[in-house]
Amino acid sequence: AQTVTQSQPEMSVQEAETVTLSCTYDTSESDYYLFWYKQPPSRQMILVIRQEAYKQQNATENRFSVNFQKAAKSFSLKISDSQLGDAAMYFCAYTSPLGGADGLTFGKGTHLIIQP
Amino acid sequence: SAVISQKPSRDICQRGTSLTIQCQVDSQVTMMFWYRQQPGQSLTLIATANQGSEATYESGFVIDKFPISRPNLTFSTLTVSNMSPEDSSIYLCSTGRDRYNEQFFGPGTRLTVL
Numbered sequence: 001a002q003t004v005t006q007s008q009p010e011m012s013v014q015e016a017e018t019v020t021l022s023c024t025y026d027t028s029e030s031d032y033y034l035f036w037y038k039q040p041p042s043r044q045m046i047l048v049i050r051q052e053a054y055k056q057q058n059a060t061e062n063r064f065s066v067n068f069q070k071a072a073k074s075f076s077l078k079i080s081d082s083q084l085g086d087a088a089m090y091f092c093a094y095t096s097p098l099g100g101a102d103g104l105t106f107g108k109g110t111h112l113i114i115q116p
Numbered sequence: 117s118a119v120i121s122q123k124p125s126r127d128i129c130q131r132g133t134s135l136t137i138q139c140q141v142d143s144q145v146t147m148m149f150w151y152r153q154q155p156g157q158s159l160t161l162i163a164t165a166n167q168g169s170e171a172t173y174e175s176g177f178v179i180d181k182f183p184i185s186r187p188n189l190t191f192s193t194l195t196v197s198n199m200s201p202e203d204s205s206i207y208l209c210s211t212g213r214d215r216y217n218e219q220f221f222g223p224g225t226r227l228t229v230l
Binding site: 047091106 | 218
């Protein structure tokens with residue numbers, strides 16, 4: 001079974017600074033997808049960024065980028081120019097397109113605090 | 117992207133009773149998923165619901181406790197049966213994958229069992 005590990009229960013960063021959230025995963029598959037979801041206090045799960053395992057290029061979405069290290073099974077999220085609205089729980093998630101029926105496997109989450 | 121609504125948004129229930137949560141999607145989707153998020157915890161997949169077939173449950177979840185219906189391609193329900201305080205959680209539905217394998221989530225139902 002796949003597992004996703006987020007080793008940082010909480011992170012704090014000053015507004016406008018850069019922060020990196022860590023995620024590692026374990027799988028025996030070669031093709032899969034990785035995601036970072038954001039959950040603000042409203043509870044709505046919001047997709048931040050996705051990465052296809054077959055792509056070597058790291059995904060980027062505006063201020064959000066990932067460092068995907070397939071051999072190390074590492075998938076960290078970098079948030080640049082942190083804003084107060086970035087404060088939320090961040091979940092790393094994994095899914096495999098093989099078989100077609102699997103849902104997402106989530107890490108335990110990292111609570112991101114933005115200091116004004 | 118898909119827009120998903122859930123009803124109710126929250127409820128407080130007595131132990132031993134049952135609650136049915138509805139999930140409505142604004143487009144047709146083949147697969148829908150139900151997740152549980154216990155207080156301060158991550159999301160755990162309960163089951164996968166395909167239209168026209170029985171739901172597939174993850175280890176630790178059984179149909180008698182969490183019966184699921186999927187009558188058409190835009191709607192699903194999850195029932196939490198014979199509730200106990202340990203069932204107090206947020207329950208979220210999500211769509212199956214788009215071409216990027218992305219899942220879209222509903223706003224969740226916050227359930228408190230007394």
